[in-house]
Amino acid sequence: MAVSADGAVVLSLAGEWQLGRPRPAVSQLAWPEGALRLRLDCQALRQWDSSILLYLRPLWEECQRRGIAIDLDDLPPGLRRLLVLATAVTAPLERDDLAEDGFVGRVGEGSRQVLVAALRVCTFVGELCVAVLKLLVGRARMRLGDLITESAKAGYQALFIVSLIGYLIGLILAFIGAIPLKWFGAQIYTASLIGIGMLRLMAAVMVGVVMAGRTAASFAAELGTMQTNEEIDALRCMGVPPMEFLVLPRFLAMTLMMPLLCVYGDILSLAGGLTVGVLYLGFGTVEFWEQLVLTTRLEDLYVGVFTSWIFGMLLGICGCYQGMNCGRDSAAVGRATTAAVVSSIVCMVIATAPITVLTVLWKI
Amino acid sequence: MAENTTSNRNSPPPPIEVRDLTMAYGERVIVRDMNFVVPAGEIFIVMGGSGCGKSTLLRHLIGLMAPAKGRVFRDGVDFWALSGAEQDRMKRRSGILFQGGALWSAMTLAENIALPLREFTRYREKEIREICELKLSLVGLAGFGDYYPAAISGGMRKRASLARAMALDPEVLFFDEPSAGLDPVSARRLDELILALRESLGATVVVITHDLASIFAIGGMAIFLDSGSKSIAARGRPRELLDQGSNPALIDFLTRGERHTKLPALRADGSSKI
Numbered sequence: 001m002a003v004s005a006d007g008a009v010v011l012s013l014a015g016e017w018q019l020g021r022p023r024p025a026v027s028q029l030a031w032p033e034g035a036l037r038l039r040l041d042c043q044a045l046r047q048w049d050s051s052i053l054l055y056l057r058p059l060w061e062e063c064q065r066r067g068i069a070i071d072l073d074d075l076p077p078g079l080r081r082l083l084v085l086a087t088a089v090t091a092p093l094e095r096d097d098l099a100e101d102g103f104v105g106r107v108g109e110g111s112r113q114v115l116v117a118a119l120r121v122c123t124f125v126g127e128l129c130v131a132v133l134k135l136l137v138g139r140a141r142m143r144l145g146d147l148i149t150e151s152a153k154a155g156y157q158a159l160f161i162v163s164l165i166g167y168l169i170g171l172i173l174a175f176i177g178a179i180p181l182k183w184f185g186a187q188i189y190t191a192s193l194i195g196i197g198m199l200r201l202m203a204a205v206m207v208g209v210v211m212a213g214r215t216a217a218s219f220a221a222e223l224g225t226m227q228t229n230e231e232i233d234a235l236r237c238m239g240v241p242p243m244e245f246l247v248l249p250r251f252l253a254m255t256l257m258m259p260l261l262c263v264y265g266d267i268l269s270l271a272g273g274l275t276v277g278v279l280y281l282g283f284g285t286v287e288f289w290e291q292l293v294l295t296t297r298l299e300d301l302y303v304g305v306f307t308s309w310i311f312g313m314l315l316g317i318c319g320c321y322q323g324m325n326c327g328r329d330s331a332a333v334g335r336a337t338t339a340a341v342v343s344s345i346v347c348m349v350i351a352t353a354p355i356t357v358l359t360v361l362w363k364i
Numbered sequence: 365m366a367e368n369t370t371s372n373r374n375s376p377p378p379p380i381e382v383r384d385l386t387m388a389y390g391e392r393v394i395v396r397d398m399n400f401v402v403p404a405g406e407i408f409i410v411m412g413g414s415g416c417g418k419s420t421l422l423r424h425l426i427g428l429m430a431p432a433k434g435r436v437f438r439d440g441v442d443f444w445a446l447s448g449a450e451q452d453r454m455k456r457r458s459g460i461l462f463q464g465g466a467l468w469s470a471m472t473l474a475e476n477i478a479l480p481l482r483e484f485t486r487y488r489e490k491e492i493r494e495i496c497e498l499k500l501s502l503v504g505l506a507g508f509g510d511y512y513p514a515a516i517s518g519g520m521r522k523r524a525s526l527a528r529a530m531a532l533d534p535e536v537l538f539f540d541e542p543s544a545g546l547d548p549v550s551a552r553r554l555d556e557l558i559l560a561l562r563e564s565l566g567a568t569v570v571v572i573t574h575d576l577a578s579i580f581a582i583g584g585m586a587i588f589l590d591s592g593s594k595s596i597a598a599r600g601r602p603r604e605l606l607d608q609g610s611n612p613a614l615i616d617f618l619t620r621g622e623r624h625t626k627l628p629a630l631r632a633d634g635s636s637k638i
Binding site: 141229 | 426427428451452453455456458460462463464466467468469479480483484528532
């Protein structure tokens with residue numbers, strides 16, 4: 001580039017400028033001293049696409065920085081307009097999270113968010129307790145029809161998947177358990193293994209995981225979509241508390257149906273174990289049943305049912321909490337659904353530990 | 365009590381009064397120090413560009429969001445000083461047409477209208493059915509009671525939502541962007557419906573909109589929220605504001621930017637020194 005007497009320099013843009021082909025960098029330009037104005041010569045310019053804009057935009061910024069005016073008269077009209085659009089200054093959006101925090105700031109902000117989330121969960125659980133109390137004194141705005149509908153969704157509509165998983169888990173556990181028991185000639189204890197294992201914990205966990213993926217996720221998706229569509233706002237505006245109208249029937253349905261599904265899962269898993277006992281290990285049905293009754297106590301069943309009742313409450317809370325605290329876009333519904341499943345399973349595992357330890361310590 | 369009311373012995377309190385209201389999300393202030401009164405039986409328009417805080421103001425007026433500062437009076441009573449149960453009772457005296465309709469998707473149109481009637485009145489089931497049919501016919505949806513929201517068009521959903529908003533015969537009707545997402549003809553019909561219902565029912569109507577056609581068609585008193593100054597930049601009737609207004613942001617808004625804002629990319633004269 002050479003500078004003329006009036007301080008103008010000419011930059012020629014020639015040939016084909018297309019994406020995917022190499023293009024020069026603005027930093028490679030040797031700017032002559034005393035340049036006041038830059039004229040772009042496009043006589044030899046042939047085909048062009050966004051590639052040339054990717055060059056001209058930093059060129060414009062460099063000129064701004066150096067205080068050089070650009071003369072665009074020779075640019076093709078379409079390219080000129082695109083460049084004007086691309087270099088237009090947009091007012092920055094005011095955001096809360098633009099501050100550049102250091103490590104300490106980020107840790108502090110992260111901790112604050114954890115505390116806020118914990119507070120929100122406590123508030124939600126507290127409001128739910130109030131709603132349950134209002135229901136007990138007959139003052140909750142919950143429709144019986146909603147409870148029946150949600151119970152059907154969380155109950156008999158889940159029977160097929162619980163049957164399938166329950167039977168197969170019983171079958172698999174019996175097969176796996178039979179291997180070491182055979183070493184000691186104690187195959188008959190496969191019935192005890194299935195009885196104690198499934199009735200006491202495994203069936204509750206199995207049903208819990210199935211219901212977390214099936215029903216807790218659907219609670220989060222339903223309520224999240226209602227949040228996105230302002231349906232929950234519409235309820236609030238009428239003075240209908242969503243906690244009583246939407247959350248309570250779902251929570252109760254899950255709490256009531258989980259123990260029943262657990263008992264159903266127990267029966268199917270015992271059937272799975274019996275299948276292995278009869279067809280693989282060669283026991284008679286009566287023999288298997290007698291061993292089961294001899295070594296399995298009714299308390300094992302009670303512990304399993306109690307555990308699944310606790311799981312039902314946790315799943316109801318996790319699914320509904322994520323839905324009610326969902327953002328207002330479709331991606332947020334997806335996030336709420338995922339979070340509902342993950343938090344449900346995590347909560348169940350965390351709850352299992354004290355239940356197992358305490359029931360063993362208390363010799364239940 | 366005196367601090368929490370605007371009661372006056374000579375005249376009934378206005379259905380809505382806003383005093384020194386500042387709206388904010390956390391630290392970020394949206395609009396500060398707003399003052400306005402919505403007179404009873406009038407149409408009141410809140411207008412402004414996208415992101416100026418119109419919908420946030422609506423959430424304050426309908427009791428979904430508490431003010432960062434200032435007070436919102438409903439019928440002369442400080443809304444946020446009321447107990448939860450009193451707030452709920454106050455909320456039931458207004459109806460809201462949300463931007464997307466916000467009909468409960470698991471219920472039919474008739475069930476949507478019947479829900480507030482079943483929850484808050486002691487009408488018999490037969491009466492409730494009759495009221496549902498009446499409200500649907502008022503918005504031109506007679507015979508659509510058994511339809512689910514997903515089975516009808518966007519314009520019909522808005523009208524059904526209006527029927528639900530009128531279920532409890534509210535004293536104040538709020539409309540959030542009533543013409544959003546509608547074709548021009550449907551939008552105009554909805555505007556006409558709003559005017560007709562207001563004249564017939566005598567309700568106070570608050571319309572939140574940025575749609576110029578609706579603003580000029582509906583008329584009424586208006587305030588203009590400006591995101592630049594974060595305040596009410598102008599107030600008056602839209603046509604008068606356009607004729608007399610000197611606020612560049614308002615004139616820009618009411619003329620779609622044709623009077624003040626230069627849009628360089630749209631110029632075709634080739635003047636291209638930048």
